[in-house]
Every structure is written in C-alpha cells, then in structure tokens.
Amino acid sequence: MNERQATPQSDLSWRGMEPSNLLEVCSCGHGDDHDPILVESRRRYLETRREAGLEVVVAHLGDRPLGFAQTVPIQMVARDVQGEGGVFLHCVNVFEQGRGVGRALIGEVLRRAEGKGQGVVVDACADVWGFMPEEFFSRLGFSTAQARGRRRLMYLGLPAGTCLPQYLEPRYEPPRPADEQVGAEVVVDVFFTPLCTGLVSEEAAVMRKAAEAYGNRVSVREWNAGDPEVRKRFGIARAIFVNGVMRPNDDTISLEEAAGLVAGALNRPIPDQAVWDDSISRLF
C-alpha cells in the first residue's frame, strides 16, 4: 500500500445503492462531471436487475461513499464470459485509492459469495490504464483461468470441482449486400453491455449521429449483451463493427472518429471475413 493513510476496515460500513451514494455509483465515481442521461440509465438498470441477483456493495465511511463493487450471478452476466459456482464481479471502483478500500470491498464481495457457497470471477486487464488491474487481483489471491489479449479472466474461492470460467468464442460475419434485411451500403453493429451503460448505448448514439448525414445509406444496429440470444449468437459484449471491420480503438468514441469510420466504409469494399482488432481489450 502507498504512503496514504489506510482507512481502518472497522470504520467502514456496507450499504447498497441508496440516495447517499446513488450519484457516485451511477456516475462510476464521476459525480462532479457526469452525463445525467447515462446516470439515470444506469440507475434504472441497476435497480431493475436487483431481483435477478445484481448486487451493488458500497463502502461507506459514515455517510461518505468511498467506493463500490457490482456483482451479478455468473450465469446471467451480460458479458462475453461463461462459468458456474460464482458471482461475476463486473466492476470495483474506489474513489479514494491507496487506502485499503479496494481490498476491503473485495473482501466483502468474497464474504457474501462464500455465504452462498460460491466464489468470485472477474475480468481483469493487464496494463490498460489501471482499468480493473490484474496486479491488484493477483495481490488479493485471484488466479487466472484464461487470458485473451490484455484481458485476464480470474477467479477466487470457487467451490471444488467447479469448471473454470471461460471467455465466449466471438463470432461475427460482415453484412452481405444481398441480405434483404440490411439494404444499406454501410452497416454499423454496436455491441454494448448494460452493466456499463444501462439500456442506453452511448456508442450507438454517436454512431447514429455520424450516420445521419447519409440517410438510408447507413444503418446502425444495437446488440445488447444482456440478451442471452445475442451472447449465444455473437459471443461479443462490447465492440463496434463498420461493414465488418472492428473499430481499432478502445477509448470512448467521438463524433469525429465515428464520422471517419462511416466515410471510410463508404469508400471501401466489404471484406469477405470480419476484420478483428486483437491488439486491444475491446471485446467485452
């Protein structure tokens, strides 16, 4: 741990999502710089999935939220993973880092899973701007079940005899001009997970805005990884394909980039096979 003063774990209390932490949780810790539509979309999704087992655990120091973790039963996770015997830790987010709050949060998540005879699975990243860092989870005792690009599917505390979690095999075919259902020169397929954005896909909204100038020549489709049929058919939770070519970037898409992707596709033949960008951790 760094030199910052550790928060004594006995001072922390555990709450669910509630008015005192709603903004911090639904803005992923960006309460002072947030998009209200996205916050509301996340809130609605998190609340409506509670009965299905989605759980938000918030670490509090008094009334002050210090960080949160979000879990979901692994069988119904809106991501490109499959597994059993565990909860899937979709995210952990600490607002005041380096004080032991992350360790305490994961400890609480593990305790709750253990209480149900289960373990915890997490999709961590190696070297992606500190995003769900693999080293943090290794430090806490997690092992790696599978690696894909810079992603690491990790687990801890799974019951004996449980099959290890796995990534789904992604499948995607470029659109065919002869396909009557398509009928556009450029087809944009946006895959998104509602665990991140709720039922609103920001990326689809940006792609649609970029497509506006071309009318019916460009079609933008959204694929929600919360739908088991989408997961089964594509095995993809997050990606953008423009006429079969995967967007080679994992940062939030800007309108300028989206417009460039559409314009580029209008001037290029559709490839026979999908073009993947495997250099990035984009497929989640």
Ligand SMILES: CC(C)(COP(=O)(O)OP(=O)(O)OC[C@H]1O[C@@H](n2cnc3c(N)ncnc32)[C@H](O)[C@@H]1OP(=O)(O)O)[C@@H](O)C(=O)NCCC(=O)NCCS
């Ligand atoms: C990763 C994260 C949860 C760690 O929380 P934290 O409260 O800062 O971590 P802690 O202080 O509890 O540290 C626990 C241990 O992990 C280590 N650790 C923490 N972050 C680490 C990192 N990025 N890499 C390697 N080790 C790390 C600490 O050194 C400490 O080790 P020690 O106790 O053995 O000395 C936090 O940095 C975070 O929220 N990052 C963003 C995560 C993210 O991308 N969330 C999704 C957003 S949508």
